Amino acid sequence: MSFISLGLSGFFQRALDEQGYEAPTAIQAQAIPAVISGRDLLAAAETGSGKTAAYVLPLLEILQSQDAPASNCAAVLVLVPTRELALQVETSIKSYSRYMPRRVTSLAVYGGVSINTQMQALRGGCDLVIATPGRLLDLVEKNAVKLNQVRHLILDEADRMLDLGFAEELQKVLSLLPPQRQNLLFSATFPEEVDALIDKLLFNPVTIEIERKNKLPESLTQRAIEVDTEQRTSLLRYLLSQHSGDQFLVFVASKRAANNVAIKLNKAGFNADTLHGDMSQIDRNGALQSFKAGQTQVLIATDLAARGIDIPLLPFVVNYDLPRSPADYIHRIGRTARAGEAGTAFSFIDHSSDAHFELIVKRNQLTIDREQIPGFERNSTPPPEALQPTKGPQPIKGKRKSKKDKLREAAERSKAYEGRQGSSIWSTAKLKSED
Structure with a gap:
């Protein structure tokens, strides 16, 4: 064809x-x-x-x-x-x-x-x-x-x-x-x-191709590495050393984390840059262009870039911090193994992210064996902060909201937009759910 x-x-x-x-x-x-x-x-x-x-x-x-x-x-x-x-x-x-x-x-x-x-x-x-x-x-x-x-x-x-x-x-x-x-x-x-x-x-x-499950290419290898929180940067430096010359796209949870990791990598002799919302558009464009041209080995980004980077031959993606949304995990790791090329996605799993990683795996219907790298083994005893209960109300088993309930709640939040008949996305959903 x-x-x-x-x-x-x-x-x-x-x-x-x-x-x-x-x-x-x-x-x-x-x-x-x-x-x-x-x-x-x-x-x-x-x-x-x-x-x-x-x-x-x-x-x-x-x-x-x-x-x-x-x-x-x-x-x-x-x-x-x-x-x-x-x-x-x-x-x-x-x-x-x-x-x-x-x-x-x-x-x-x-x-x-x-x-x-x-x-x-x-x-x-x-x-x-x-x-x-x-x-x-x-x-x-x-x-x-x-x-x-x-x-x-x-x-x-x-x-x-x-x-x-x-x-x-x-x-x-x-x-x-x-x-x-x-x-x-x-x-x-x-x-x-x-x-x-x-x-x-x-x-x-x-x-x-309408399917509710995200598909991943067979050429993509996913690795979940258990590591203590304070050892993540050292583990990242180790991976960079093991794949000298290859480019890495590293995802972090915040702008501050992006800057901190970049400073540490540059001090260690790696060519690292950042991409996040606090940067000017000129600086963001420059960071992207340098990375696409192969002039930067490591680009450390927030989820701002999860769907905005297109580099056909990017070999490695690292989830330094796990994404908040299970769907964003797919978008992140999808930056590698494009167009039939091989690629590897690393995810760092500390004690505090154990449960969230299991949720990501379950929601995306994945099977990923965990591993530890010699010299960076995770402490067998979780730190006290990892055992603290999550703040805020927790979901009650058997009480998950139905799709109709979610649509009705969304409609309530959008009442400010419903002045014009038929103009609201949410009111359309509300009417449909009540038919």
Whole structure:
């Protein structure tokens, strides 16, 4: 199967050949014809599945035969949860459209940088706007962009947008769009909030690889290493020494932890950098570019980067701190073993994270044997702080909330948005659950 056989023009194949694309992935083979035909789309987009090309390529094919949008207007709106993903999508658009006869314009808009530059870039209209919801609404309020001519809406990583608290902003954006448009929704997981969004947004969609379990490539090796809390940095240095020259993406729980670990690694002679929310956008871009170029051996990141880094040959990921969400574990380790390449994900398990790691394993239906590395064996006796009960109310066995209860609670939290009939994502879910 070739990309041309899916309905794409030959000049796209030339651009794809230059980037080393040999054949469409499974999601691309199914999504591209559906998008070109104008259908709404619902796709379970696994990490490394090629989802960006699955929607960018057919939309570029459609734009090829359409006129450029009017001033301050956009034809395609791609909503994403992070600045990093916005930049990644824009980079893909520029690469894929390199040989198009009709010049298409694209712009990534996000917070943390000057809004004036983005306002100026939108004056002449823009074929594809890739935006985080908050900055997009800022631009709308300043009349820098109009959404009433959007013909194609893409929600990339819908679950992440809702998880990061973009529900209100997302509802506002949807209320500004024309009712007649094509909608494409990509999500790695499908919590109740995403189900409600699907019901509101999509009309008779084509569904692709919809499964509620996250799949991991066979080329990915997962290792759970038991280690005392204070020995984690020493263990990390040992792993770096054992794989000298290989790159490591290390996930930590906080910005402070990222800075502390980076300082210790640099003092030990390793080339380490950080990526977290307190950094300026220029510094974040620089850290990513240096890591992608192989100039940095170790990038220490918070979950900000869990879905925003695309490095095909990244060999190692380390969970220095475990993620709070079991689903985020999959997104983190999915940064390695991409495109058929081998990769290894290490998880450090101290006494205080024993129960949480078991929850991660159970929720993701994984089997991971624990191990200890000689010289870094974990103390057999847990420290007193690891035995302290978790603060806050604990779940009661047999009293897990039903899906209907969760939807009703979500509806209560969103009463502030329910003034306009039919405008709320949550009210749609509430009505459905009570039918």
